[in-house]
Amino acid sequence: MSAPSSETADRPTNTTHDTGEGLSTFASIARLYPYLRPALSRIVLGMVAALLASVVSLAIPFVLQRLVDGTLLHRGGSRSEVVVAAAAILGLGVAEAVLISLRRWFVLTPGTKVEATLRNGLYAKLQQLPVAFHDRWPSGQLLSRAVSDLNLIRRWLSFGLVLFVVNIVTIVVGFGVLFYYHWLLALVMVVLSIPLWVAGFFFERKYHVVARRSQDQQGDLATAVEESVHGIRVLKAFGRGSHALKGFRAQAEQLRGTELEKARAVAGLWLWLLMVPDVAFAVCLGLGVWLVSQDQLTVGQLLAFFATATVLRFPIESIGFLLSMTFDTRTAVDRFFDVMSTPNPIDDPTAPRHIEQPRGELVFDDVHFRYEDAPERFPDLVDGIDLTVRPGETMALVGLTGSGKSTLTSLVPRLYDVTGGAIRIDGVDVRELTLEELRARVAMAFEDATLFSTSVRDNVLLGRPELFGDDPATKKAADAQLAEALEVAQAAFAYDLPEGVETKVGEEGLSLSGGQRQRLALARAVAAKPSVLVLDDPLSALDVDTEARVTERLHKVLDGTTALIVAHRPSTVTLADRVALLQDGRVTDVGTHSELLARNEHYRFVISSLEDEERQAAPRDTEGVSRNERARMENMEEEVDA
Numbered sequence: 047m048s049a050p051s052s053e054t055a056d057r058p059t060n061t062t063h064d065t066g067e068g069l070s071t072f073a074s075i076a077r078l079y080p081y082l083r084p085a086l087s088r089i090v091l092g093m094v095a096a097l098l099a100s101v102v103s104l105a106i107p108f109v110l111q112r113l114v115d116g117t118l119l120h121r122g123g124s125r126s127e128v129v130v131a132a133a134a135i136l137g138l139g140v141a142e143a144v145l146i147s148l149r150r151w152f153v154l155t156p157g158t159k160v161e162a163t164l165r166n167g168l169y170a171k172l173q174q175l176p177v178a179f180h181d182r183w184p185s186g187q188l189l190s191r192a193v194s195d196l197n198l199i200r201r202w203l204s205f206g207l208v209l210f211v212v213n214i215v216t217i218v219v220g221f222g223v224l225f226y227y228h229w230l231l232a233l234v235m236v237v238l239s240i241p242l243w244v245a246g247f248f249f250e251r252k253y254h255v256v257a258r259r260s261q262d263q264q265g266d267l268a269t270a271v272e273e274s275v276h277g278i279r280v281l282k283a284f285g286r287g288s289h290a291l292k293g294f295r296a297q298a299e300q301l302r303g304t305e306l307e308k309a310r311a312v313a314g315l316w317l318w319l320l321m322v323p324d325v326a327f328a329v330c331l332g333l334g335v336w337l338v339s340q341d342q343l344t345v346g347q348l349l350a351f352f353a354t355a356t357v358l359r360f361p362i363e364s365i366g367f368l369l370s371m372t373f374d375t376r377t378a379v380d381r382f383f384d385v386m387s388t389p390n391p392i393d394d395p396t397a398p399r400h401i402e403q404p405r406g407e408l409v410f411d412d413v414h415f416r417y418e419d420a421p422e423r424f425p426d427l428v429d430g431i432d433l434t435v436r437p438g439e440t441m442a443l444v445g446l447t448g449s450g451k452s453t454l455t456s457l458v459p460r461l462y463d464v465t466g467g468a469i470r471i472d473g474v475d476v477r478e479l480t481l482e483e484l485r486a487r488v489a490m491a492f493e494d495a496t497l498f499s500t501s502v503r504d505n506v507l508l509g510r511p512e513l514f515g516d517d518p519a520t521k522k523a524a525d526a527q528l529a530e531a532l533e534v535a536q537a538a539f540a541y542d543l544p545e546g547v548e549t550k551v552g553e554e555g556l557s558l559s560g561g562q563r564q565r566l567a568l569a570r571a572v573a574a575k576p577s578v579l580v581l582d583d584p585l586s587a588l589d590v591d592t593e594a595r596v597t598e599r600l601h602k603v604l605d606g607t608t609a610l611i612v613a614h615r616p617s618t619v620t621l622a623d624r625v626a627l628l629q630d631g632r633v634t635d636v637g638t639h640s641e642l643l644a645r646n647e648h649y650r651f652v653i654s655s656l657e658d659e660e661r662q663a664a665p666r667d668t669e670g671v672s673r674n675e676r677a678r679m680e681n682m683e684e685e686v687d688a
């Protein structure tokens with residue numbers, strides 16, 4: 047298994063939305079404003095508390111200066127004055143501590159609140175975005191956005207933002223205070239700080255790029271872990287664990303390299319952040335002592351100058367860390383909006399229509415479709431399909447592998463939108479229905495049955511939200527519906543699970559067999575009571591006997607339901623009233639199985655290739671003939687005779 051590189055696995059190249067590139071860091075982060083608004087008052091109060099704490103810390107040197115110049119040097123230092131000054135300093139210290147605690151208290155909850163809002167918004171968006179989006183985006187990239195990027199944003203809001211603003215204000219006010227003590231000393235301090243601002247400027251330009259790369263690579267790594275955990279059976283069965291590990295190591299090493307690059311950039315800034323204040327302190331000390339000797343500065347002023355400069359050290363030193371945190375956050379915000387600003391073409395219509403009397407007629411009217419990434423020279427995959435499935439009719443779709451059967455079925459519930467023509471249910475274009483109504487009218491079961499890590503009951507009744515409730519009547523109705531659906535899908539095994547239908551089926555239902563999963567997925571589609579049932583080869587993992595029983599029960603249930611069934615096995619075709627033959631993107635023939643067998647050569651070819659596939663896949667009994675094969679031959683003979 048080769049893991050995707052960050053170049054290929056990051057943002058898809060064919061998206062046209064706003065990615066935040068070209069925005070300043072401020073403008074990029076400002077896009078969070080709508081999410082921040084409810085929490086803004088507390089963040090501002092936190093900032094006020096932090097600013098007051100800074101003012102208090104800057105006031106302490108004033109008291110020191112008064113103490114030294116007034117009490118100690120000129121009036122000989124009366125004990126009571128010293129005690130008052132010490133008490134004042136103690137009081138200011140306590141006030142500073144209280145204000146810092148208040149800052150933490152104010153900003154803690156808004157950060158978590160904003161993070162939860164962002165996460166819910168992202169999840170909702172991922173639910174809305176069409177399948178075409180999910181085809182293009184690796185899941186790890188989405189996972190890392192939902193977890194680590196939002197975590198970064200929370201930490202910045204709760205800590206980085208407030209400290210950044212407050213420290214900048216403290217530095218500006220602090221330098222003002224230094225000028226108040228002595229303009230020349232302060233000016234020297236400012237001039238000697240210039241290398242810091244230059245280093246900060248270059249740091250900004252470099253760090254932003256590396257931070258983006260690092261966060262994207264973390265997403266790639268998450269994708270690799272997700273893929274290998276998901277495909278652990280395949281990796282083990284083919285003994286490719288060490289190969290996967292090799293690929294993972296290479297990716298992890300790449301990320302380590304990027305993290306080192308980041309650390310080097312931060313270390314470069316730190317060098318200036320630590321060195322510049324030390325040099326400035328040394329130069330100012332020499333100059334200050336000389337100024338005192340020249341009577342241009344009092345000892346108290348010199349002491350207060352250095353006490354203030356010491357107060358400013360932490361804000362200055364923290365700028366590097368806060369800058370890197372801010373750029374990491376900017377990157378996280380960009381990555382969040384990569385997803386949030388993706389347009390959703392499959393949405394509710396502005397003036398939705400409603401199916402007044404559902405009958406279940408399904409019409410494909412000159413339907414065209416091509417995938418976004420299909421090369422231009424290729425014709426449409428679905429190239430002008432006209433087909434009518436009558437109310438209550440079961441229609442099987444048959445075609446060679448890759449002919450577009452699954453694609454065509456996925457157009458009905460608008461997993462993708464047609465690129466030409468229209469699909470109508472009871473005369474209404476599916477694009478004119480709200481998605482809620484459309485998906486209540488159409489239910490789907492796929493060959494690759496996905497279950498959610500919740501109970502069998504919740505999985506099967508997924509499409510019936512009205513059956514989730516605690517009152518006895520709802521529970522009774524839910525139990526009855528569940529029993530019927532499980533019976534139709536021959537999934538009574540669910541009652542024998544350790545906790546019956548309340549048993550949690552594990553992630554993606556992987557604790558069940560493929561056939562069991564398919565039967566639960568089929569039960570889910572049946573329980574949804576749709577007027578149109580779309581089944582994409584939902585019986586492929588069942589043995590012949592079970593398939594026959596399911597088929598028989600489905601026949602009864604499908605009586606009033608229109609069904610479109612993708613058939614990968616000849617036996618599935620027997621379920622259908624009529625068969626549509628898909629060839630070169632079009633429906634080239636429609637009729638009963640026996641009619642098509644008798645008159646259509648391509649149909650015979652498709653059926654015989656399906657038989658070949660099945661023969662290779664099915665286990666053989668002692669006579670060398672599979673049970674599937676025998677059943678199919680019997681079926682075919684009967685059909686042709688008929």
Ligand SMILES: Nc1ncnc2c1ncn2[C@@H]1O[C@H](COP(=O)(O)OP(=O)(O)OP(=O)(O)O)[C@@H](O)[C@H]1O
Nearest residue numbers: 181417419427445446447448449450451452453454
């Ligand atoms: N999400 C996708 N993006 C781009 N191309 C796709 C996508 N899904 C399918 N295709 C391509 O569309 C073609 C038709 O695929 P589809 O799965 O609809 O065929 P099918 O008839 O159901 O095949 P099979 O019988 O093997 O299941 C294939 O060439 C496939 O590679």
